Amino acid sequence: xxxxxxxxxxxxxxxxxxxxxxxxxxxxxxxxxxxxxxxxxxxxxxxxxxxxxxxxxxxxxxxxxxxxxxxxxxxxxxxxxxxxxxxxxxxxxxxxxxxxxxxxxxxxxxxxxxxxxxxxxxxxxxxxxxxxxxxxxxxxxxxxxxxxxxxxxxxxxxxxxxxxxxxxxxxxxxxxxxxxxxxxxxxxxx
Amino acid sequence: xxxxxxxxxxxxxxxxxxxxxxxxxxxxxxxxxxxxxxxxxxxxxxxxxxxxxxxxxxxxxxxxxxxxxxxxxxxxxxxxxxxxxxxxxxxxxxxxxxxxxxxxxxxxxxxxxxxxxxxxxxxxxxxxxxxxxxxxxxxxxxxxxxxxxxxxxxxxxxxxxxxxxxxxxxxxxxxxxxxxxxxxxxxxxx
DNA sequence: CGGGCCTTTGACTGGTTTCAACTTCTGTGG
DNA sequence: CCACAGAAGTTGAAACCAGTCAAAGGCCCG
Numbered sequence: 001x002x003x004x005x006x007x008x009x010x011x012x013x014x015x016x017x018x019x020x021x022x023x024x025x026x027x028x029x030x031x032x033x034x035x036x037x038x039x040x041x042x043x044x045x046x047x048x049x050x051x052x053x054x055x056x057x058x059x060x061x062x063x064x065x066x067x068x069x070x071x072x073x074x075x076x077x078x079x080x081x082x083x084x085x086x087x088x089x090x091x092x093x094x095x096x097x098x099x100x101x102x103x104x105x106x107x108x109x110x111x112x113x114x115x116x117x118x119x120x121x122x123x124x125x126x127x128x129x130x131x132x133x134x135x136x137x138x139x140x141x142x143x144x145x146x147x148x149x150x151x152x153x154x155x156x157x158x159x160x161x162x163x164x165x166x167x168x169x170x171x172x173x174x175x176x177x178x179x180x181x182x183x184x185x186x187x188x189x190x
Numbered sequence: 191x192x193x194x195x196x197x198x199x200x201x202x203x204x205x206x207x208x209x210x211x212x213x214x215x216x217x218x219x220x221x222x223x224x225x226x227x228x229x230x231x232x233x234x235x236x237x238x239x240x241x242x243x244x245x246x247x248x249x250x251x252x253x254x255x256x257x258x259x260x261x262x263x264x265x266x267x268x269x270x271x272x273x274x275x276x277x278x279x280x281x282x283x284x285x286x287x288x289x290x291x292x293x294x295x296x297x298x299x300x301x302x303x304x305x306x307x308x309x310x311x312x313x314x315x316x317x318x319x320x321x322x323x324x325x326x327x328x329x330x331x332x333x334x335x336x337x338x339x340x341x342x343x344x345x346x347x348x349x350x351x352x353x354x355x356x357x358x359x360x361x362x363x364x365x366x367x368x369x370x371x372x373x374x375x376x377x378x379x380x
Numbered sequence: 381c382g383g384g385c386c387t388t389t390g391a392c393t394g395g396t397t398t399c400a401a402c403t404t405c406t407g408t409g410g
Numbered sequence: 411c412c413a414c415a416g417a418a419g420t421t422g423a424a425a426c427c428a429g430t431c432a433a434a435g436g437c438c439c440g
Contacts, residue, residue: 062335070330083324119309126316133319134273136326140260143333144366145252148428169386176334181428183388338396359418371396373420 045084054101244291
């Protein structure tokens with residue numbers, strides 16, 4: 001059960017068996033059905049979730065009362081509301097399973113002590129955070145540099161699996177336009 | 191000269207005098223005139239820059255051959271192209287001084303060894319990176335949740351100093367619309 | 381098999397961009 | 411210190427892209 005997460009970490013840092021054991025003792029296994037909530041808006045985020053299997057979306061309710069999706073996350077990715085974790089305040093967003101999903105939760109309250117015992121894990125999380133930041137920056141770049149249509153085509157070619165996996169209206173929300181517009185894009189020949 | 195950066199770090203972690211000394215030995219002081227480049231597109235980013243005094247912008251050339259500003263940075267902020275630092279590849283973007291600017295460069299090549307000697311600094315940078323990520327996520331949220339006008343008003347009220355400090359066309363670029371449109375927004379009575 | 385949600389399609393609306401002309405500001409050399 | 415050229419900001423008109431509203435068709439799940 002721990003194989004996926006340990007394999008992932010090994011891509012970035014080296015842990016001794018004892019360190020791996022320490023990490024695993026600090027993880028909580030959780031399973032969610034489709035539409036279950038990992039985090040509900042208004043509650044404080046409990047920690048970082050590593051997705052073993054499944055798919056989740058992170059969204060908030062915008063001024064027009066629509067669900068605005070800000071992130072998807074699938075196998076071998078971490079997901080959390082860093083804003084809530086950083087400030088300790090209630091979250092403005094919701095994290096919900098799109099499919100049957102299994103995760104490991106690394107509770108925020110365990111993190112500092114664990115990092116003290118296993119410094120390599122701090123390095124690992126710093127690298128993951130840097131990756132996440134770069135991804136967010138790239139996404140901002142795409143929004144400014146590409147038309148809606150280009151962004152849709154780019155995303156489709158980058159993550160073809162996703163087009164199968166998530167409903168169109170969620171993809172439209174993530175890309176920042178309406179389901180109707182996405183439908184028209186698909187209707188157009190490439 | 192080191193006061194600003196040490197004060198900033200002290201807000202997040204505690205360093206011994208010896209550790210502070212070690213850090214300072216790894217910093218390179220640099221001074222740039224208005225319009226000088228801290229990083230030019232096509233070159234690999236040298237490391238993280240801490241701004242002691244001044245103001246810089248980070249931009250890339252978009253498909254329409256306009257300069258698309260993706261970030262500003264001022265006193266007591268770090269700036270770098272994390273994408274280039276992470277991959278080691280040439281940067282797609284340029285970092286340029288908008289004013290006379292003084293910085294400390296923490297060269298990427300010194301980073302790993304320094305973190306080994308001063309683990310608290312790794313914690314500090316992890317926190318800074320988390321903050322930067324949260325800021326990027328919030329910005330994405332604003333883009334999806336607010337109209338262009340709301341985003342302009344929001345930014346103006348959040349960073350009133352900026353409106354004085356940077357030319358309008360740069361602000362327009364950062365906010366993702368045309369200088370003409372920004373001019374019209376300003377003309378409207380709020 | 382039925383109901384509700386998702387997707388598609390059409391007509392209309394409106395906000396932003398584009399193009400262009402004009403004015404104001406800025407900084408650089410004589 | 412002034413003059414002038416180029417850069418930055420303003421304003422108007424027209425075009426266009428994406429959103430909204432609405433209605434119909436399709437599909438999934440209970």
